[in-house]
Amino acid sequence: MTRPDPAARADSILRSDNRRIFTKLVVITVLMFGFGYALVPIYRAVCNALGINVLSVAEITKFGSRQPVNGQVDATRTVTIEFDANARGPWEFKPAQRTLDVHPGELATVIYEFRNPQDRTMVAQAIPSYAPLQAGSHFNKLECFCFSEHTLKPGESRQWPVTFVVDNKLPRDVRTITLSYTFFEVGGKVPPAPDQAARTNVPAPAGAPS
Template identity: 40%
Template sequence: MQKDNSNRTKDNKKVLNISLVVAVLMVGFGFALVPLYDIICDITGLNGKTGVMAASDVKEQDVGHTVTVQFDGTVNSNLPWSFRPKQFSMEVIPGKLYSTEYIAKNISEEDVTGQAVPSVAPNEASIYFSKTECFCFTEQLLTSGEEKQMPVTFIVSSDLPKDIEVLTLSYTFFNKNRMTTAQQAEGNAKHEKI
């Protein structure tokens, strides 16, 4: 009987050790999914990810072709800000550098730090949209009642397929202090790539 208990204890320890290893591997795999997802999105243009281009790399081309870029801005329900584009659309020539601004205002009685997460629609066009400067590259602190103009400088690649005539650049601002761990990981991963 004692041998059975001894064998059972060994078996239980073995099952416990295997379970712990599996649990650790699952947690590790969960954390690895964020960068893997990011890499897949960068390669395929999924999830509206955009690229980054240096202003010196801009080459003006195809002056006869224009594209409409629409601008959209929203805030997460945990962020007591108003946020909107200064202009809602712009006709752009692919290959040429453009600038626009968004306006954010903290409507709370506290200082709040926000983080913008960008996306471009349609998804297949996102790989042709690059930002050279953007407020989304860093966290933004607005004091109580403060209003700030937030510039973005961008270029639509001259390689954009001719059948894509309208792009939408959208930002969602999140309250950095109240972001969940998953939202922070997603936002950080996107900003490292954008």
């Protein structure tokens, strides 16, 4: 009776071990892929259960559209959003529309228009305010020009979107929200009106007190 070759036996054991390791790696890879694929519906299911709104990138960046947010729209009531604009300086600033009716939980967008009629470059920023005051905590802005400062060249006109969702936890007695922006120049002074500047540069008459 011949004894098995030790080298051949070791080679057979090595091949068997390699097959087992390869099988385990394949199984682990498949499980990881399946888990990663299942994360999105699991995440959305958890957010739905907790009442958290989930927006895709396409929904956020699609300005001008009004998309329902993850099925959390309260279609049983409508809230009127009034848009206001205040310019602290010699420039033009206004919303493209004055009012918009939305359902709580509904994604909506409004456009604000700005023009710098001056012959100089300016840097400006807007500060929002809300009425009634309690509505501010239920007004969720996803995109807003008020998030940063803006540089505008002489005569330049710009349009900026405000994309928002009114929280469906807004008290039911609040039927109208006023969103107001005050646009001011950063680090600058409001120049005097042209007639005032002209009077300042006119020489005083002879003999007049200085």
